[in-house]
Amino acid sequence: MSEFNINTAVDFCGIPMKNPVTVASGTFGSGMEYSDLVDLNVLGAVTTKGVANHPWAGNPTPRVAETKSGMLNAIGLQNPGIDTFIERDLAFLKQYDTRVIVNVCGHSEEEYVDVVERLADTDVDLLEINISCPNVKEGGIAFGQDPKQAMAITKAVKTKAKQPIIMKLSPNVTDIAEMARACEAGGADAVSLINTLTGMKIDIHRRTFALANKTGGMSGPAVHPIAVRMVYQVAQAVNIPIIGMGGIASTEDAIEMILAGATMVSVGTANFFDPTITQKIVAGIEDYMRKYQIADIRDLIGAVR
Amino acid sequence: MSEFNINTAVDFCGIPMKNPVTVASGTFGSGMEYSDLVDLNVLGAVTTKGVANHPWAGNPTPRVAETKSGMLNAIGLQNPGIDTFIERDLAFLKQYDTRVIVNVCGHSEEEYVDVVERLADTDVDLLEINISCPNVKEGGIAFGQDPKQAMAITKAVKTKAKQPIIMKLSPNVTDIAEMARACEAGGADAVSLINTLTGMKIDIHRRTFALANKTGGMSGPAVHPIAVRMVYQVAQAVNIPIIGMGGIASTEDAIEMILAGATMVSVGTANFFDPTITQKIVAGIEDYMRKYQIADIRDLIGAVR
Amino acid sequence: MQKTEEMATVLEQQALGSNIFDLKLKAPQIAKLAKAGQFVSVYPNRADKLLPRPISLCGFDPKEGSLRLVYRVTGEHTGTEEFSRLQAGDTIRLLGPLGNGFTVEPGKKAILVGGGIGVPPMLELAKQIKAQQLCEQTIVMGYRDANTFLLDEFEQVATTVVSSDDGAVGTKGTAIDAILANHVTGDVIYACGPKPMLRALRDYARAKGMRCFVSMEERMACGIGACLACVCQSTHEDGHSNVKNKRVCADGPVFDAEEIEL
Amino acid sequence: MQKTEEMATVLEQQALGSNIFDLKLKAPQIAKLAKAGQFVSVYPNRADKLLPRPISLCGFDPKEGSLRLVYRVTGEHTGTEEFSRLQAGDTIRLLGPLGNGFTVEPGKKAILVGGGIGVPPMLELAKQIKAQQLCEQTIVMGYRDANTFLLDEFEQVATTVVSSDDGAVGTKGTAIDAILANHVTGDVIYACGPKPMLRALRDYARAKGMRCFVSMEERMACGIGACLACVCQSTHEDGHSNVKNKRVCADGPVFDAEEIEL
Ligand SMILES: Cc1cc2nc3c(=O)[nH]c(=O)nc-3n(C[C@H](O)[C@H](O)[C@H](O)COP(=O)(O)OP(=O)(O)OC[C@H]3O[C@@H](n4cnc5c(N)ncnc54)[C@H](O)[C@@H]3O)c2cc1C
Ligand SMILES: Cc1cc2nc3c(=O)[nH]c(=O)nc-3n(C[C@H](O)[C@H](O)[C@H](O)COP(=O)(O)OP(=O)(O)OC[C@H]3O[C@@H](n4cnc5c(N)ncnc54)[C@H](O)[C@@H]3O)c2cc1C
Ligand SMILES: Cc1cc2nc3c(=O)[nH]c(=O)nc-3n(C[C@H](O)[C@H](O)[C@H](O)COP(=O)(O)O)c2cc1C
Numbered sequence A, B: 001m002s003e004f005n006i007n008t009a010v011d012f013c014g015i016p017m018k019n020p021v022t023v024a025s026g027t028f029g030s031g032m033e034y035s036d037l038v039d040l041n042v043l044g045a046v047t048t049k050g051v052a053n054h055p056w057a058g059n060p061t062p063r064v065a066e067t068k069s070g071m072l073n074a075i076g077l078q079n080p081g082i083d084t085f086i087e088r089d090l091a092f093l094k095q096y097d098t099r100v101i102v103n104v105c106g107h108s109e110e111e112y113v114d115v116v117e118r119l120a121d122t123d124v125d126l127l128e129i130n131i132s133c134p135n136v137k138e139g140g141i142a143f144g145q146d147p148k149q150a151m152a153i154t155k156a157v158k159t160k161a162k163q164p165i166i167m168k169l170s171p172n173v174t175d176i177a178e179m180a181r182a183c184e185a186g187g188a189d190a191v192s193l194i195n196t197l198t199g200m201k202i203d204i205h206r207r208t209f210a211l212a213n214k215t216g217g218m219s220g221p222a223v224h225p226i227a228v229r230m231v232y233q234v235a236q237a238v239n240i241p242i243i244g245m246g247g248i249a250s251t252e253d254a255i256e257m258i259l260a261g262a263t264m265v266s267v268g269t270a271n272f273f274d275p276t277i278t279q280k281i282v283a284g285i286e287d288y289m290r291k292y293q294i295a296d297i298r299d300l301i302g303a304v305r
Numbered sequence C, D: 001m002q003k004t005e006e007m008a009t010v011l012e013q014q015a016l017g018s019n020i021f022d023l024k025l026k027a028p029q030i031a032k033l034a035k036a037g038q039f040v041s042v043y044p045n046r047a048d049k050l051l052p053r054p055i056s057l058c059g060f061d062p063k064e065g066s067l068r069l070v071y072r073v074t075g076e077h078t079g080t081e082e083f084s085r086l087q088a089g090d091t092i093r094l095l096g097p098l099g100n101g102f103t104v105e106p107g108k109k110a111i112l113v114g115g116g117i118g119v120p121p122m123l124e125l126a127k128q129i130k131a132q133q134l135c136e137q138t139i140v141m142g143y144r145d146a147n148t149f150l151l152d153e154f155e156q157v158a159t160t161v162v163s164s165d166d167g168a169v170g171t172k173g174t175a176i177d178a179i180l181a182n183h184v185t186g187d188v189i190y191a192c193g194p195k196p197m198l199r200a201l202r203d204y205a206r207a208k209g210m211r212c213f214v215s216m217e218e219r220m221a222c223g224i225g226a227c228l229a230c231v232c233q234s235t236h237e238d239g240h241s242n243v244k245n246k247r248v249c250a251d252g253p254v255f256d257a258e259e260i261e262l
């Protein structure tokens, strides 16, 4: 077994990654808080919490609620703003041998572009543009539910970006393939999906919403089959690579996503119930490849059609 | 406690129901197979499996797969056709003291209308028009993802129907409120939601789709928060009553749906893992009302805003 | 066919070689109604697993109020893996008995064939044929390898011949090879096992002018005929939907091999 | 602050009156690192419950490698209900110790206040103050009713006064009422309990010119400062996001009452 050589490295928009495993934005901070539990050097990349051009306070609490095999969140993109991010979080991450994907949020085209410009000359590997957050009123989701707006923002961001651009798609749409095609047409280098599905929980004893924001984004194992379906549909529709995410909580889930067409996979909510899950998945993918004598992980990408 | 009188009866499109609990189409047959486990007289209504104007063979197997707190199905609306349905299933159901809601499917406007006409002079209480089945290629879902088509089919059906019409909505849309408004504008007497969310499962060991149909409809507790959110949004958008469904597996889930705005609730997938769950929910709603001294269930409908 | 939901208590459980488990349950209501060839829906306790696992009755005793299930653990994190950890005193929820079961044609010499995880249900059938002296019988069991679970019990009931995929025991090959090698003869075949085996038995029966009854397997959801998940294609219109789809859970699992497309 | 994931083994569990449970766990790694006022994330075993339950350390013993958690079962089908069924020998997964814990100001006379399910964490603090002779202390415990769990243990450590909502024990009313009724004095308040109680204590401390440290509660997801679920509003910009939102799990749970909006 151990003599069988495997390659888990992938090329993502021209950036070599030692393996296809990263974390889903917003579930792992900038890695700092997890760094005494997880060896960040093991990850293909760290994807950071969404950052805007200035600090955002986010939504009132309660911001999270548990659902069956899932959770709702309405953090509302609280973040320290790009200055602190670059000084503190990026500096921290650059100590590790892992790629850095910075998730970018904004209320308007200008705000997104502002962040992208600020990051242009930093040591960041890729930018993920979050046009799909259901928890902020302006910006975010509006761009993510209308193909025209998605294309426009992609173009605007591409004009200024020095790093490859990943557009992050919302699952709260009728036709995910159309959204992906719009981003591709706008010049996106990649797409990532899925962001959270809008959900709601009501506390029947207090007869009130479980979240202060009323609705929240659903994530976790519950949404995995929807995410796999959407990744599959997008893989059939576009020629740019995909970061697949949504409910990945085991090696099996990660492989499923890759077979459906994802070049990389992000682990999100699972970090909350199994803080070292990312490391287990990196190792698990290797075990799977050895078991089935798959020499190159690239042979698994989109292999089920 | 027992001296506190409660009313669980609701009026649904002019049809009095002894309680708001029914079953989700396709998960309970026509009640026959469950009738030695569940006392059908206890239910507010029985909603039957979708029926077309002629027998449908459905999809190849495997037709179902398990997911975390959910399942996928791609039955493909196998059904015996309206003739057998009326002779056998309807005749069976009329032995019971419960309302009958017939779920109608078709490949085209003509086929839907055909079934509606055949049922016009029968003893059926309400018709539920399934424009949201993701598992059949023609008809079904196309009507359910386009407001214009949804309105058109509603109008067509209303012209011929003698019973109140419930339009069953798909959750696989960007804007569920818009779909509900289109149905209301077309003359729908009510809407029901949600049908299943399109999902996919891949068997990583055999490297193939878990379902012969590749995709299937996801249902079960996993989808409940999405269903509650959509019922809430629709309740704010239209003035016609709602049958809420999607992942209801306990009294708590049913109450949540009612508080979000549903006048009636349907139990679907939960029947598969707890065949007598409907009876438990009917009893549980009464216990809840007694506990919180709620005299009339109608005071709970849409009570959380 | 009457069925009931019952919270069963584990009486004992033991492993029968690697990955095969032998579970004895107290479930008096189901035991009272059961027939050989029927199955039960076993509900996992794990809250995120919703669907029942259909497992055939390998045995039952209405007097003792007990059921016996022999099953294979199919992988990690599966429902069957959960079942394999059950210990005496634990409880597990069942719905059953389900399906039609085998109907033996009295006086017609029977060949009972079990392959792989289709072996267990044949044991109760063999025992009943013997106890009720319904007919003569020969038993043919096809195993994967040397793990010949339940074989000793079959041998106590009637003449038993064996095949194994790897030739470790009996005839190397399938049950059909064992039938041929041992010149097994009879009037009717009753079988449970993988589809290729059932197909071969149907063809063999056709060639010999015998009847052949097979027990089928399909993914299920309700287990009781309501959801139409578990259909197999039938040669004639089915009685339920007027198409050619019989429900394995309610119209089967046992079918005349000529009734269905194998 | 160092933290670790650890599979803890249940040493014993007992009920302390209705719905309150006292759970003793073997978790040597966490016990070694723990500080009074910190908490652990307890992961439910039930597969469909994803989020950890934050439970304060009511006690720990680094030598014995043990932790003590005292918690309330909040309802049916909850994670805490699952925990209440744990028996000696069972295992449960923990992440901890988490949060900052209490830092006692040496020599300043302390008033320790616990209310409701905020009672447990104060016990370890009281014990450490006594063992390390950090300062004088008076203990004030506010209960709902006659179920005065842990009270006997507090009384062994220091002078303890009591209130209860229904007047069944001690002063009828809240902890503040007990403080007033018993003329409890001191320089610093250390408190854990419901928000209205903490608010009242802050106001009382302000009026008296005392410092007041409170332990806060908020819904959590990660429990370690990464997800920003558990923030409480702070009077000054927080160090993490440059807004006015401190993370209860990482910046707290213990805050100077003047640092946060109560
Ligand atoms: C009528 C009938 C009788 C059976 N009798 C036996 C028996 O006596 N002993 C035995 O070991 N096995 C028997 N099986 C097969 C058994 O049902 C499956 O091996 C089992 O359901 C797999 O569940 P799991 O938890 O191990 O797998 P998982 O992968 O966790 O199952 C996921 C889902 O797929 C279904 N599933 C997976 N494999 C099968 C399969 N081969 N057939 C049907 N559903 C499947 C499960 O029921 C579940 O709904 C029988 C099947 C049928 C239809
Ligand atoms: C720092 C801290 C220390 C705590 N210490 C203790 C203690 O020592 N003893 C004790 O009995 N309780 C304590 N609590 C409260 C305890 O965390 C909740 O009662 C518990 O999480 C409820 O979980 P459940 O499974 O009973 O409820 P469920 O309704 O099943 O919980 C659903 C979700 O909501 C969360 N949740 C529900 N209620 C609360 C709450 N009041 N606070 C935070 N999250 C909640 C749960 O963690 C879970 O994520 C503490 C809370 C915090 C924040
Ligand atoms: C608490 C929380 C915070 C999140 N914050 C962000 C964010 O800042 N930017 C973003 O693009 N997505 C954010 N997401 C979405 C995740 O990155 C991911 O798309 C989603 O949770 C689905 O993956 P999962 O099921 O593995 O969690 C957040 C999700 C959670 C649960």
Ligand SMILES: Cc1cc2nc3c(=O)[nH]c(=O)nc-3n(C[C@H](O)[C@H](O)[C@H](O)COP(=O)(O)O)c2cc1C
Pocket (backbone or CB within 6 Å): B024, B025, B026, B027, B049, B050, B073, B075, B077, B103, B130, B133, B168, B194, B195, B196, B218, B219, B220, B221, B223, B245, B246, B247, B248, B266, B267, B268, B269, B270, C221, C227
């Ligand atoms: C096996 C199965 C068959 C179904 N068949 C139908 C159908 O014939 N017509 C229909 O409108 N919906 C059908 N549905 C959808 C359900 O009625 C319901 O909308 C959905 O399952 C969500 O509810 P649940 O989570 O309680 O199951 C079916 C669902 C399942 C699981």
Ligand code: FES
Pocket (backbone or CB within 6 Å): C219, C220, C221, C222, C223, C224, C225, C226, C227, C228, C229, C230, C231, C247, C248, C249, C250
């Ligand atoms: S499993 Fe539902 S009809 Fe057979």
Ligand code: FES
Pocket (backbone or CB within 6 Å): D219, D220, D221, D222, D223, D224, D225, D226, D227, D228, D229, D230, D231, D247, D248, D249, D250
């Ligand atoms: S719970 Fe995640 S930051 Fe506190």
